[in-house]
Amino acid sequence: MGRAEERRARQRGGRRAAPPTRSSGTPSEGIATGGRAAARKAAARGKKGAKNGKSGIRRLFTWKKMLGTFFALCLLGIGAFVVMYLMIDIPKGNAAAQEQSNIYKYSDGSVMAREGDTNREIVDLSEVPKPVQRTFVAAENKTFYTDAGIDLKGTARGLLNTLSGKGKQGGSTITQQYVKNYYLDQDQTVTRKLKELVISLKVDREKSKDYILAGYINTSYYGRGAYGIQAAAQDYYRVDASKLSVAQGAYLAALLQAPSQYDWAVATPTGKKLVQARWNYVLNNMVKQGWLNQSERAKMTFPVPKEPKADPGLEGQKGYFIKLAKQQLEKQLMAKENITQDEAEARVENSGWTFTLNIDKKKQAQLEKAVKDQLTKQLDPKKRKVDRNVQAGAASVDPKTGKIVALYGGTDYTKHFYSNANRTDYQPASTFKPVILAAALENNSQTQGGKTIGANTVYDGTSKRQVVDSNGDKVGFAPENEDDHDYGKQVTVQTAMNQSINSVFAQMGVDVGMDKVLETATKLGMDTGKLKPLPAYTLGTMGASPIQMAGVYATLDNHGKQVTPTIIKSAEQGGTEFQMPDPIGEQVISREAADTVTSVLTGVVNDGTAQQSVQQNPTRDGRKVAGKTGTSDDNKSAWFTGYTPDLVTSVGLFGEDYKTKAQAKMYGVGGEPRVNGGGFPAEIWAEYTFGVAGKNTKFDLDTDQGAAVQPTWTPSPSATPSSTPSSTPTTQKPSQTPSQTPTTTPPTTPQNTPTTSPPISVPPTTPQNSTTPPANPFDPTGDQ
Incomplete structure (x- = not known):
């Protein structure tokens, strides 16, 4: 073919x-x-068509294209940085120009104080000893003398943290910190951080290292309102910067990480450990850098700073108001803007804020007068040296609004810098007992015998009685009642609260579960985050402040809705008001539980440890009152926290050695054998409260338990609280005056004197003023 x-x-x-x-x-x-x-x-074309989608993705994300994109972004970033470098010049220093006075007003708008002149004195670097200069380098930036003024890794980490909302994470060089302090501001924004980077590079090129270090130590904030090393040297050690030792310089350098947390005068035990660790870190770095001899380092001891000196114009109680207002605003700035404490302080100090406080002039004057009349006039330091060792603190709160309407921080802010109203280093003692009862009621807890805990539940009031767990095993805790007094085995919870019987509440705490007790305490406003659920805390052996305890009792008074005491009515800056959180929070315990505790606490006033000072006070004028006394171990603190329907006030007396500031015993103060909560604290409370409280004389209670809604009565001597009845008669401290329904045995002995009268108890169902004899509440199956 x-x-x-x-x-x-x-x-x-x-x-x-x-x-x-x-x-x-x-x-x-x-x-x-x-x-x-x-x-x-x-066939190949068919397969290619079937895999066309996958191949398209591969063509789009090839390694060549990804690498090219990466390099393009790098070039773009470098180009942008070059543009920024060319466009951004070193600005004029603006730190001094931004300083403005803070203004503080009373609740009625009248000016209380102005706080403004910055505590700063610039010193030449030559006036600071070279070893002291190096403490700051060792603390903050060991490569300061050789670096280019920036830390790229630290800055990148800071940018990422800012973008992710994690706030400041450190990593800045001394140059960057100086630029932030002197040329920029404390805002945590990407723009500010990029400017900081550019300006730091330029400053490092144009200025000497000594110039930068001098600027850094002269502009940094050291706490106590002190800016710069000269002011800090005077405030902390009463010397000029030229006279600082290396050990003292290392402390000031350590302070810059967290000025308030590390200030020895106000630091918590944890804060003191942290600043000592930081101090050691600084000195050890100096040894590594060859700036300090190891033998000299070994001889150094921690240089404890002097007590703070108050600023002029903050005498009397004003300094305590202002300090608390700044602390509360700084706390909210930290929470809302995710900044550190030192950054929050820098935002508040001398920054043109106008504070209007909740302090009521009339109530404040009455509180100060009550302390003077009921305590200060009773003390005679010349006659009794122990009278020098007493500090008073108090906080008064409106339970409906959470406003701190009056506050007593100490004799004078210029003489006693530490606020006694806000200190948490003393035990609240038996004022914690209502929290245990609240936890029992809220959790519907039961005794060892299976009885639901309430005002009428029977416990054994024997002193040093061994506390047992749910298995009947001893937990190794047997607290002594006051004066080692036995109240017998037939004690109701109402009577136990009235007479503050330790053995009853120690067992109740274990019955409820100490984890639940601490959980309830936290809900009510106490700081229990680091406490372990130990039975010993039933005696109130943790730390608490009058402000905290006022908040706890205000929450009870407010029917279980959380009250967070606040001194700030409003805070404005530049015409813009900073929104503070609502002091009244959510329902943290049920109304019935809160109201039952209030009802029980009226018995403490009418028939218990506060009877003489409060119930019998001639100015009471029929007002209903609930409250609790407290006296700590070794008589180092004494409390009365009480409330009417419209005002809650916590008063604490604290034994503090006037020289060493260590905790001291108050035996013999004012000529009294012992300072009890029912003494000076309750007397201060009564004069203040009855002088300013409204005429609302009735608690609106949703409960059928407690002394406020049930009459007291004397149980039959044959009543037995357990299946093995006691063969000994019950002994009991009686009240000084008849209760709402008089007992058959009128009391004749003074308060705190043991007698053999049977316990005053409360039946569970008999209404007030009933003529029907109440049923015996003691069940033969009994409880522990």
């Missing part, structure tokens, strides 16, 4: 034959080979 005929045959067949291959063989073999090749190509 000729080529033409072959071509025509292919056309007639509707397809074109493959051309012969160049391989050897016959034409037919070439045709076959070409067909197979065509088939393979067709």
